[in-house]
Amino acid sequence: YFRWWFKKTRIEKKSAFIDLLCAVPLQQIYGCPLGGIGGGTITRGWRGEFCRWQLNPGLYHYETVIANQFTVCLRCKGQTIYQQVLSVERPSTLQGWNWGYCGHYAFYHALYPRAWLVYELPGQNVVLTCRQVSPVIPHDYKDSSLPVGVFIWEVENGRDEDVEVSIMFSLQNGTGAKEDRSGGHWNEPFSFQKDGERVAGALLHHCPAVNPFTLAISAREKAGTGVTHVMAFNPTGLGREVWQDLLQDGRLDSPTGKSSPTEKGEVTAAAVCASCRVPAHGHKTLELALAWDMPCVHFGSKEKLHLRRYTRFFGSEGDAAPALSHYALTHYEEWERKIEAWQNPILENSQLPSWYKSALFNELYFMTDGGTIWMEVPPDCCAEDLQGLAGAGLSHLLPVLREYGRFAYLEGQEYRMYNTYDVHFYASFALVMLWPKLQISLQYDIAVTVVNEDAQPRQYLMCGQTSQVKIKNVVPHDIGDPGDEPWQRVNAYLMHDTADWKDLNLKFVLQVYRDYYLTHDSLYLRDMWPVCQAVMESELKFDTDNDGLIENGGFADQTYDAWVVHGASAYCGGLWLAAVCVMCKMAEVLGDTEVRQKYLDILNKGKESFERRLWNGKYYNYDSSGSETSTSIMSDQCAGQWFLGACGLDQGEFEVFPKSHVLSALKTIFEKNVLSFAGGTMGAVNGMRPDGVPDSSSVQSNEVWIGVVYSLAATMIQEGMVEEGFRTAEGCYRTVWERLGMAFQTPEAYREKKVYRSLAYMRPLSIWSMQLALERRAGRALAP
Numbered sequence: 001y002f003r004w005w006f007k008k009t010r011i012e013k014k015s016a017f018i019d020l021l022c023a024v025p026l027q028q029i030y031g032c033p034l035g036g037i038g039g040g041t042i043t044r045g046w047r048g049e050f051c052r053w054q055l056n057p058g059l060y061h062y063e064t065v066i067a068n069q070f071t072v073c074l075r076c077k078g079q080t081i082y083q084q085v086l087s088v089e090r091p092s093t094l095q096g097w098n099w100g101y102c103g104h105y106a107f108y109h110a111l112y113p114r115a116w117l118v119y120e121l122p123g124q125n126v127v128l129t130c131r132q133v134s135p136v137i138p139h140d141y142k143d144s145s146l147p148v149g150v151f152i153w154e155v156e157n158g159r160d161e162d163v164e165v166s167i168m169f170s171l172q173n174g175t176g177a178k179e180d181r182s183g184g185h186w187n188e189p190f191s192f193q194k195d196g197e198r199v200a201g202a203l204l205h206h207c208p209a210v211n212p213f214t215l216a217i218s219a220r221e222k223a224g225t226g227v228t229h230v231m232a233f234n235p236t237g238l239g240r241e242v243w244q245d246l247l248q249d250g251r252l253d254s255p256t257g258k259s260s261p262t263e264k265g266e267v268t269a270a271a272v273c274a275s276c277r278v279p280a281h282g283h284k285t286l287e288l289a290l291a292w293d294m295p296c297v298h299f300g301s302k303e304k305l306h307l308r309r310y311t312r313f314f315g316s317e318g319d320a321a322p323a324l325s326h327y328a329l330t331h332y333e334e335w336e337r338k339i340e341a342w343q344n345p346i347l348e349n350s351q352l353p354s355w356y357k358s359a360l361f362n363e364l365y366f367m368t369d370g371g372t373i374w375m376e377v378p379p380d381c382c383a384e385d386l387q388g389l390a391g392a393g394l395s396h397l398l399p400v401l402r403e404y405g406r407f408a409y410l411e412g413q414e415y416r417m418y419n420t421y422d423v424h425f426y427a428s429f430a431l432v433m434l435w436p437k438l439q440i441s442l443q444y445d446i447a448v449t450v451v452n453e454d455a456q457p458r459q460y461l462m463c464g465q466t467s468q469v470k471i472k473n474v475v476p477h478d479i480g481d482p483g484d485e486p487w488q489r490v491n492a493y494l495m496h497d498t499a500d501w502k503d504l505n506l507k508f509v510l511q512v513y514r515d516y517y518l519t520h521d522s523l524y525l526r527d528m529w530p531v532c533q534a535v536m537e538s539e540l541k542f543d544t545d546n547d548g549l550i551e552n553g554g555f556a557d558q559t560y561d562a563w564v565v566h567g568a569s570a571y572c573g574g575l576w577l578a579a580v581c582v583m584c585k586m587a588e589v590l591g592d593t594e595v596r597q598k599y600l601d602i603l604n605k606g607k608e609s610f611e612r613r614l615w616n617g618k619y620y621n622y623d624s625s626g627s628e629t630s631t632s633i634m635s636d637q638c639a640g641q642w643f644l645g646a647c648g649l650d651q652g653e654f655e656v657f658p659k660s661h662v663l664s665a666l667k668t669i670f671e672k673n674v675l676s677f678a679g680g681t682m683g684a685v686n687g688m689r690p691d692g693v694p695d696s697s698s699v700q701s702n703e704v705w706i707g708v709v710y711s712l713a714a715t716m717i718q719e720g721m722v723e724e725g726f727r728t729a730e731g732c733y734r735t736v737w738e739r740l741g742m743a744f745q746t747p748e749a750y751r752e753k754k755v756y757r758s759l760a761y762m763r764p765l766s767i768w769s770m771q772l773a774l775e776r777r778a779g780r781a782l783a784p
Contacts, residue, residue: 001020001461001462001495002021004461004494005019005020005021014300014483015059015416015483017415017416017417017481017483017492017493017494018414018415018416018495019414023414023759024060024062024413024414024759026741026742026756026759027051027062028740028741028742028743029045029046029047029049029051029064030043030045030046030051030052030743030744030745031043031044031045031046031108031110031115031743031744032044032110032112032113032114032115032132032134032362032365032744033052033134033365033368033369033744034132034134034148034149034290035134035146035147035148035149035292035368036134036135036136036143036144036145036146036147036148036310036368037136037144037145037309037367037368037372037374037407037435037438038145038308038309038310038368038372038373038374038375038405038407039145039146039147039292039294039308039309039310039374040054040055040056040057040147040292040294041053041054041368041369041372042054042055042149042290042292043369043744044115044132045064046108046110046743047087047088047089047103047106047108048069048070048086048087048106048108048117048130049064049066049068049087049089050064050065050068051063051064051065052369053175053176053177054369054371055175055211055213055292055294056210056211056297056482057297057299057306057371057373057482058299058371058373058410058416058418058481058482058483058486059300059371059416059482059483060371060413061175061176061177063175063176063177064176065172065174065175065176065235066089066091066093066094066235067093067094067170067171067172067235067269068170068171068172069085069086069087069169069170070085070086070130070151070153070167070168070169071083071084071085071086071097071167071168071170071246072084072086072119072121072128072165072166072167072168073165073166073168073246073247073250074121074124074126074163074164074165075163075164075165075166075249075250076159076161076162076163076164077161080247080248080250081124082121082124083098083243083246083247084098084101084121085097085098085099085101086101086106086117086119086128087099087101088100088101088102088103088106093235093236093237093239094235094237094238094239095238095239096238096239096240096243096244097239097242097243098243101119102122105119105120105121105122106118106119106120110362110743110744111343111357111358111361111362112136112361112362112363112364112365113133113134113135113136113339113364113368114131114132114133114134114336114339115131115132116129116130116131116132117129117130117132118130124159125157125158125159126155126156126157126158126159126163126165126278127155127156127158128153128154128155128156128167129153129154129156130151130152130153130154131151131152131154132149132150132151133149133150133152133332133335133336133339134148134149134150134368135148135328135331135332135335136339136364136367136368137335137338137339137342138342138433138434138435139434139435139436140338141404141435141437141438142313143331143335144435145308145309145310145313145374146291146310146313146314146324146327146328147291147292147293147294147308147310147324148289148290148291148292148324148325148327148328149289149290149291149328150287150288150289150328150329150332151169151287151288151289151290152285152286152287152332153167153274153285153286153287153288154283154284154285155276155278155283155284155285155286156283157278157279157280157281157282157283157284158281159280159281160280160281161280162277162278162279162280163277163278164250164275164276164277164278165275165276165277165278165284165286166246166250166251166273166274166275167273167274167275167286167288168246168252168271168272168273169217169219169271169272169273169274169288169290170233170235170242170269170270170271171202171204171215171217171269171270171271171290172204172235172267172268172269173185173186173187173204173205173206173215173262173267173268173269173270174204174206174267179206179208180206180267181262181264181265181266181267182208182264183261183262183263183264183265183266184207184261184262185204185205185206185207185261185262185268186205186207186258186259186260186261186262186268187202187203187204187205187231187232187258187259187268187270188202188203188205188231188257188258188259189201189202189203189229189231189254189256189257189258190202190203190216190218190321190322191221191322192322192323192325192326194326194330195330197220197222197326197329197330198220198221198222199218199219199220199221199289199322199325199326199329199330200218200219200221200227200229200272201216201217201218201219201227201229201272201289201325202216202217202218202229202231202270202271202272203215203216203321203322204216204217204268204269204270207261210298210302211294211296211297211298212294212318213292213293213294213318214292214293214294214318214319214321215290215291215292215321216289216290216291216292216293216321216322216324216325217270217271217272217288217289217290218272218288218289218291218322218325218326218329219272219273219274219286219287219288219289219329220274220287220288220289220329220330224276224277224284225274225275225276225286226251226274226275226276227272227273227274227275228251228252228253228254228272228273228275229252229254229270229271229272229273230242230245230252230253230254230255230270230271231255231257231258231259231270232259232260232268232269232270233268233269233270233271234266234267234268234269235267235268235269236267242271246273250273250275251273251275252271252272252273272288274286274287274288287329287332289325289328289329291321291324291325291328292321293314293318293319293320293321293324294308295307295308295310295311295314295315295316295317295318295320296308296311296316296318297373299482299483299484299485299486300481300482300483300484300485301483301484301485301488303485303488304485304488306373306375306376307375307376307378308373308374308375308376309374309375309376309405310324311376312376312405314327343361346360346361346771352774353726353730355730355733355734356726356729356730356733356770358733358737359729359733359737359767360767360768360770360771362737362743362744363430363746363764363765363767364430364434364765365744366409366427366746366760366761366762366764366765367409367430367431367434367435367765369413369744369760370409370410370412370413370760370762371409371410371413371416371418371482372407372408372409372410373406373407373408373409373418373482373486374405374406374407374438375405375406376405376406377398377401377402377405377406381398381402382398383397383398386398386401386448387448388448388449388451388452389452390451390452390472391447391448391451391452393451393527393530393531394444394447394448394527394531395523395527396444396523396524396527397444397447397448397527400437400440400441400444400524401441401444401445403437404437404438404440404441405441406441406445406487407431407435407438407441407442408442408445408479408486408487409762410482410762411423411478411761411762412748412758412759412760412761412762413745413759413760413761414758414759414760415748415758415761416481416482416483416492417477417478417480417481417492417493418478418479418480418481418482418486418492419442419445419446419478419479420477420478420493420762421446421475421476421477421478421504421507421508422477422501422503422504422507422558422559423559423707423761423762423763424442424507424762425503425507425510425511425559426707426708426710426711426762426763426765426766426769427707427762427763427764427765427766428511428514428765429646429765429766429768429769429771429772430765430766430767430768431765432511432514432515432518432519433518433768433771433772434768436515436518436519439511439515440515440519440521440524443508443511443512443515443524443528444527445479445487446475446476446479446508447508447527447528447531449470449475449476449479449490450473450474450475450476450508450531450534450535451472451473451531451534452470452472453468453470453471453472454468454469454470454489454490454491455468455469456468456469457469458494460494460495460496460497461494461495462495462496463496463497463555465497467497467499469489469490469491470490470491470499471499473534473535473537473538474499474504474505474535474538475504475505475507475508475535476490476491476498476504477490477491477493477498477501477504478490478491478492478493480492495561496555496556496557496561500553500557501557501558502539502542502550502552502553502557502558502572502575502576503558503559503571503572503575505535505536505538505539505579506539506572506575506576506578506579507575508531508532508535509532509535509536509579509582509583510575510578510579510582510643510647512524512525512528512531512532512582512586513525513582513585513586513647514643514646514647516586516589517646517647517648522589525586525589525590526590529586529590529592532583532586533583533595536579536580536583536599539576539579547605547606547609548601548602548603548604548605548606548607548608548609549568549573549576549577549605549606549609549610549613550568550572550573550576551567551568552565552566552567552568552569552572552623553565554566556698557572558571558572560686560698560700560701561700562698562699562700563686563687563697563698563700563701564697564698565622565623565625566623566624566625566627566630567613567623567624567625568609568610568613568614568623568624569614569622569623569624570614570620570621570622570623570634570637571622571634571636571637571639573606573610573613573614574610574620574637574638574639574640574641574657575639575640575643576606576640577603577606577607577610577640577656577657578639578640578641578643578644578656579640580599580602580603580606581603581644581649581654581656582644582647582649583595583596583599584596584599584600584603584654585647585649585654587599603656607656610657611658611661615661616631618664618665618668619633619637619664619665619668619669620634620637620661620665622634622637622687622695628697629687629689629695629697629701631689631690632687632688632689632690632695632697632701633668633669633672633673633687633688633689633690634686634687635669635673635684635685635686635687635688635708635709635712636686636705636708636711636712637665637669638657638662638665638666638669638712638715639711640656640657641656641657641662641715641718642711642712642714642715642718642769644656645715645718645719645773646714646718646769646772646773650718659719662719663719663721666715666716666719666721666724667721667724669684669712670684670716670721670724670727670728672688672690672692673685673686673687673688674724674727674728674731676688676692677694677704677752678731678752680727680731681731681734681735682704682731682732682735682750682752683704683706683709683728683729683731683732683735684704684708684709684712684728684731685702685703685704685752686700686701686702686703686704686705686708687701687702694752700749702751702752703749703750703751703755703757704732704735704749704750704751705748705749705763706732706736706746706747706748706749706750706761706763706764707748707761707762707763707764707765707766708763708766709728709729709731709732710729710732710764710766710767710769710770711766711769712725712728713725713726713728713729713770714766714769714770714772714773715773716728717770717773717774717777718773718776718777722777725770725773729767729770732764735750736750740756742756742759744760745759745760746759746760746761746764747759747760747761748761748763
């Protein structure tokens with residue numbers, strides 16, 4: 001790995017798909033990100049700063065751009081009485097501005113996709129509340145794609161006299177990267193009128209050689225609200241001209257015409273100001289927006305040009321920022337109505353703990369801020385272009401991708417692979433429950449890669465062996481690296497050859513049926529059926545002794561990719577039986593009696609083997625190897641049961657795992673992995689020895705994986721252990737969001753002391769399976 005890392009990072013000067021030597025440093029600063037799905041994101045911190053940028057698809061830039069600020073100016077009787085940058089910082093630039101707002105008078109709340117910043121202006125008797133809204137709306141495939149965020153400033157005047165309030169929004173042209181100084185960037189004013197609504201502001205054109213974009217800051221003009229601007233100031237200077245301009249009359253002097261392009265080494269910024277008069281003891285609203293337009297993107301290889309989803313509605317010419325700004329400022333009220341209609345039933349349910357309400361919605365940040373991309377299929381594209389040499393059987397591939405586009409999100413902001421499939425298995429609940437068409441589109445993309453191959457040989461970094469990138473009829477690990485060419489070249493994961501992993505094929509089959517069960521999409525089921533049969537045929541070779549149960553290969557051949565497994569195992573064996581069960585069910589739905597009988601025979605034989613080889617009277621052993629750690633209690637031993645429960649296949653003729661055994665295993669996990677670990681306050685440790693000491697045989701066995709804990713909690717809820725489920729998951733929420741300050745960057749893993757791994761990770765989206773389990777229970781309670 002080190003040799004490969006050195007060549008990649010030091011000689012080729014590229015970044016590594018997983019950089020084990022230079023992790024992103026933890027900053028406990030993040031708040032709610034801005035933007036819809038797949039158009040890039042800009043994250044604001046909980047102190048209001050603009051501090052995490054993902055405009056180039058899948059690539060993150062961590063930089064607080066200090067010029068990006070909101071400033072308030074208050075005037076009474078024609079005099080400015082208060083002017084303050086709403087930031088606690090005291091930076092070395094823009095020293096002509098009044099910095100250092102007292103944090104004691106500011107409050108932050110986030111409930112994704114909205115956030116609230118409250119400023120009780122000291123000594124002024126005026127309260128400002130900035131409500132931040134992004135268009136992240138379930139079952140909406142248009143507005144949810146838009147690269148915009150809206151800031152609604154509510155001004156409450158507690159004084160006995162009228163006050164004139166101005167909010168100035170300043171923004172640097174760029175993202176704080178060295179490209180900001182590359183020259184040729186320029187700003188211009190704009191106004192956009194449609195349907196009697198007028199929006200005015202500034203366009204900041206950022207013109208690098210690859211992936212140019214425009215930023216737009218704007219405000220809504222309406223009766224009593226004036227919008228003014230300044231087109232170019234130097235964010236690295238003192239900033240006195242802008243400050244004095246605002247101080248003088250609470251307005252900016254609005255020069256016309258564009259700014260001249262920057263010279264090399266020079267940085268530029270612009271500002272927009274919205275002003276209104278607020279009567280004594282009255283209340284008024286100022287509405288501002290930020291939009292960004294990077295319609296056409298190249299990934300790292302620069303081989304293909306891709307169009308983002310929102311270009312379907314706003315064009316791909318790079319001139320959409322004014323229309324996007326106008327659309328956002330005239331539609332955000334409708335977005336908020338839809339967001340509230342979705343969230344309120346959960347928020348108002350007094351039986352759900354409040355930490356859970358926060359976790360459920362705030363973990364969804366990763367849907368947009370997981371390096372997420374949502375691309376259009378080119379209009380001239382035909383089925384052959386998409387399906388490769390062997391995908392002709394996927395008859396609805398083209399219509400699905402044409403209608404809903406292609407969706408991908410990273411395994412993690414530090415683990416740069418798209419749609420990492422062993423992890424998506426957990427996270428997919430958020431997608432299938434909230435944007436089911438994106439899950440179906442993603443599954444078609446996976447199905448295409450299953451039936452095709454990439455015979456290119458390469459060396460794997462953990463074992464040093466050489467084999468081909470992707471063999472036919474197995475599920476890929478991922479669909480590529482944004483630093484390369486995703487969809488075109490899959491399996492960016494170089495650590496292990498995942499063709500021999502035991503879980504990927506099973507996870508595809510389980511998701512196909514789960515998706516069908518939740519969406520009733522029978523065309524999808526029909527298209528996926530031959531693919532499911534092909535991957536199950538590939539998987540059958542892992543049943544080396546023909547006892548109806550697959551065996552692991554004596555290496556870390558599944559999602560726990562550093563935790564070795566020998567022989568039959570609770571995790572892969574359980575997933576295998578669950579997949580065999582859904583094969584029977586799908587065959588039944590599709591009337592394929594021959595295949596149904598084949599898998600029924602395997603199921604009956606496999607169930608008996610699984611119980612005989614792994615059940616020890618209390619729980620399922622980690623594996624059947626008889627080694628000193630084979631009796632470890634694995635928190636994820638019921639993963640197969642978790643998925644069967646989510647598909648309504650956990651009882652009656654389809655009861656794969658005896659109910660009493662499942663309950664006993666879950667109780668053991670609760671007692672040992674949860675309550676005997678860190679005093680029951682940190683969720684469930686992955687592996688626990690029967691004597692109550694964490695299993696330290698691998699670097700992953702004594703970690704807590706947050707996404708696994710949420711799925712374990714869902715399993716407990718499905719099985720009626722509701723209180724235990726909440727208690728288990730609560731440990732993770734409190735550890736990550738409260739104690740460790742990792743809000744909006746939930747990691748893959750942490751240990752009891754001092755260690756965490758892979759910030760901002762996909763798997764915790766599995767919390768939506770808890771919601772599914774709760775909705776199921778409520779539905780059963782209501783059913784006659």
